[in-house]
Amino acid sequence: MDILALFDLSVLDSTVRLATPLLLACLAGLFSERAGIFDIGLEGKMLFAAFFSAAIAALVTINAENAEQVAQAVADAVANNDQATAQSAAEGCSGTCRFFAGVSGWLPAVWIGVLAGVSASLFLSLVHGLASITFRGNQLISGVAINFLAAGMTVLIAQDWFQQGGRTPSLIGGGRFEPITLPFAETLSGVPFIGPIYAELISGHSILVYVALLAVPGTWWLLFRTRFGLRLRAVGENPAAVDTAGVSVVGLRFVAVGICGVLCGIAGAYLATGLQAGFVKDMTAGRGFIALAALIFAKWRPWHALWATLLFGYLQAIALRPDIIEGALGFKVQVQLLDALPYILTVVILAGFVGKAIPPRAGGEPYVKER
């Protein structure tokens, strides 16, 4: 028996990586639900963003490469004074190819992918806002619709664009995020205990991991230290009061749903361009719902969201290493139990046996202005 083996550095390292999409999606849900809009469409938004970030990043890298080859061919032909060949070679890159190649000049492909993913996720946020804020529809039903829309559309478009059975080509080179080595990681790695932790656990992740971690204090500051945050929370508790104060309930809720879309977009982009290299069908695999569970677990608070998602990320990480569990505990733990544990814990929390989780009071109810 060696309990410490459960906290092997490699397990903790993958905990951080697996917790990142959960954390971003959880904070996304936090903004939306704190403003009184339930969002069970986190899963769909992440999936949509994952697909579009991978697809656009792939298109940019492929077309940029193609454009380079074409340019080389044209240059060769011009050098040989062969006008006809130059012209036919130039036709090898026209229209969409030129567009993507041109775009790749401004930004690295992966960042264009992130922008595309965030836009795609924002589009679904807009649909959700339209249904649940403007037309006062059922927010839960809208969320269900968004999840299915994303599950279907991603495969449909992927098949149309790439013909690879609902996936994108694997991202190479500039199409995905590289790990960042933090300063002094090399020099400090010799220091006992702290060195390896700094070098392996804290350093060496892709930039979106650090973005997610910084989003925690950012969310806290925005929600609890600014006027905007106060109003946003108020609109989730008592929208009539906010309306009476002369602040637009509809406007605030749309902003909250929009922030939710941006964060879900980053989460999805991280899945496809950071954690993995490309999009595969249903790649979110329930992460949106685990994030929702973490949100309840965290009782709608940013710092608690970090701990909850780290816990759920750890459960995912350890589930991948049954050998470590068996070595540490001396007996086998069913993988299925580890898979189900986040959900079971959430139900226990929801049941109020271990501290009660009370959602924002106006959550799920469309606001009707009194006439």
Next chain:
Amino acid sequence: MDVMPKWAEVILVPLISLILAAILSALVILAIGEDPVAAVNLMITGALGSTYGWGYTLYYATNFMFTGLAVSVAFHAGLFNIGGEGQAMLGGLGVALVLLFIPWPHWTIALLAATAGAAVFGALWAAIPAYLQAKRGSHIVITTIMFNFIAAAVLNYMLVNQLRPAGSMDPATARFVETVHLPNLHEMLAPIGINFSKAAPANVSLVIAMIACVLVWLLIWRTPLGLEIRSYGKSGRAAKYAGIGAVRITMIAMLISGALAGMMAINNVMGEAERLVLNAVEGAGFIGIAVALMGRSHPFGVFLAAILFGFLYQGGAELALWTSIPRELIVVIQALVILFTGALDNMVRMPLEKIFLAARMARAPKPDRKPTEPAE
């Protein structure tokens, strides 16, 4: 306030929502470079052009009737049961346990027992979220979502570690014995001279699903319990004032809902696969949401919507077979139906209400208004 006549409420609003969903679906098909008209034609011949196609359409429809009714009953009580998927998985487990370990002499008795097993397991899986909603106020949508994932883990464990026959790599139970084979439509219709396709999986469960539609209609509109469920769904506070217990109605409605979702297993597990496999439910629990929304939670509406979705499912499979349109098109259509008939309902309803109101104003003579006397 009834602004619209009943026919507009029951037929016009869903029809317009459906047309909107259909137009968007057609645009999606156009956008991926296929011809929507050709696609619809292919779907119709594939799903309705032969008894084989009809057999699959009705097989899927049977699943969706059960899950659609399940969602509807909960809707009537003001509850959103999103856990049909998990309840149907557990229903499958119930069917498998009943059929694997008891030697049944004849399929009729086995069917009764399997139905009971499926209903009990489905109801039990709905009971915990229902109890937590009723007693502890935990939001039933969240708990039923969580229970879907827990059900998947339970089923995975049972199939991989317990029920899998020795030496088999496939996470599935052994085949059920031949005596519990349910007659399919070919065997049922042959005596009256109809030569139905032998290969199609539609079976006697279809009849049970239709009986369930009638029973749910009786329950909701013709029994005191149904009245209580509907009043609780319309206004929990008013119902409480009338002496209707919130805990009791929540529990009963969810138990019935879970039982109906679980009963789907007699169709897909006992009738079709004749063993329990890992992904037996195939999302039918979620399609129940679309079916219930489209059918306006009325059993007859659910019946029609289930057949429409059965058609879409079988038609979609044919499309995937013959064209480059993947099966996921059906998921998109399903999403659009849920979006327009469920979440964007008011988008259709609000302008229609305005039109009807204007029409009524124009028809009715204006009440002559006398200027009120100013207060002394």
